[in-house]
Amino acid sequence: MPAGAVRQARKAGTTGRPLWLMAPGGLLIALVILVPAVLALWMSLLQLDQYSLRTWLSAPFVGLGNYVEAFVGSRLLHSVWVSVAFGVLTTLLTLPIGVAAALAAHNAFRGRALVRSVFLIPYVLPSFVTATIWRTLLQPSGAVNESLSWFGIDGGLWLIGDRSFWTLVLVDTWAAWPFIYLLALAGLQVIDREAHEAAALDGASWSQKLRYVVLPYLRGPLALAVIIATLSHINNFTLPYVLFGSPAPRPVEVLPMLTYTTSFQTVRFGLGSAMAILSVVLIAIPLFIYLRAVRLDTGNRAGER
């Protein structure tokens, strides 16, 4: 090959598309996410316990047996219900709080920088710290019940029994509203000043302004926030795990907790895998909506060359 052609080829190679640069990331994702995901699917079809796990390649194949057992002989349906109720309720509670916070903190006032930093605290605290703090506060003789007793209220038990579900919802609401607040705040930045002025000229009351001027602008960002928030509540393992311990009380036995307990405490690895696969099916619904909504190529003039 003439030297010129070689140079030409090399030039084309280097000024072209060095897609091999994506190899490290691609390899890691394949090895640590994609292969294990496929493996989880395979394991969900096996009879796996602590003895057969070591030789999992030759573990007995039971087909859909684990799935049947998950539906018929386990608390899966209960957990699905708890997870969905918890995810949806928490999102519904955080939504108005986050929007109100954004509306209140949007305009300048003295001390706003401080208030905005305070609003970030629950968001910044690691989940395991948040859960540890609330677990301590909500002990039967802890600070919450002590304060309630000043008003003559008997706080009772927060961390076991039926009320634990509401404890989980409230603590997660405490931790998660700043996420909605941040996305709502970003949404407020893009509202045209003209829209505000027009509303003021028309003499709109604040509730009319909120309804007809502000909320339409926020609908897009908030829809996205709601889906992401719901997904992350449903996938949340740390908060219930640290707040209630494992195995979780039945009212807070969310899917990740049930999967964890089934796999690592009752050592039914096959059944646990089947539950994990089913939880993917559950989150696939909001995820699908999210993928349709997110614009993959926003403002990208470059890609389509």
Place this chain on the structure above:
Amino acid sequence: MTASTKQDAPSGEAVANAPVGRPRQSRHDAVTAVLPGWLRVVVLTLLVAAVTIPVGYILVASFMPDVDVANGQIVPDEITTQNYVRMWSTVDLAGGLANSLVVSGIVAIISAMIATITAYCLVRFAFRGRLTILRGLVALQSLPGTLLLLPIFVLFSSARTYLDITIIGTRFGLIVTYLTFALPFSTWVMVTYLRGLPRELEEAAMLDGCSPIGVLRRVVVPLSWPGIVVAAVFAFLLGWNDVLFASVMTRPETETVAVALQVFGLSQEGGAIPLYGQLMSSALVCALPVVVLYMIFQRYLVGGLTAGGVK
């Protein structure tokens, strides 16, 4: 983000359009304010109280004896720094902190590097499967950890059985796992960031004979620090905050601080109550590095979060 550095201005444009000499600030407020003043005060007061009362109490409680915290004492009888002294010997908190810092620090650096390189390819070159990868990056962020925990555990154990490489129980195993979990989000952050960069500089560098890798090193990376910081900090937090994988994949020597903290919560031998005072002081110490990171990079992080759209 807009070029405006003044935080109060909603956008640079609105500031530029405001006629000179008018008291812009107050007028701007009157027009764009939505909630009436009294309601704003109510909302702000309630929320500030909801955050500061529990957090403030925990700060105080971390200086109270274990028994007083357990009994929910609101006004401390006794203020002591003993919790901050004793917690280091009750559990191996220092070891946990060191492990968490090493693991999360390495995860942050490597994952930001890989994310930048990958995002550069995804943004600047057109190829088949590009949209699928972008979609995959979004989808993978929502995969539950409980799905991958067992198969990763089994894969890593098999590496020992068949290849004689020990991964389970080592920091290396944790690093590889967190690093990979951080990649979809980090890459997505960098994709959104790089899209906002003007192509002209890169094209000029190309014309001057720079290779794509040279462009990446000399032009893209120096311009992308705000995005890289966001990608790195979120990767750090993923490692720092994880309990699920750390609880299964560590030995006592490689335990991260998230796992070490759980030991305080257990009842002490002989049925004594947990050491709640020390639990509070160590929880605050666990939160400290994260809070410091946020304080340093707050401006980048909030912008990066809203651009990336995910926690």
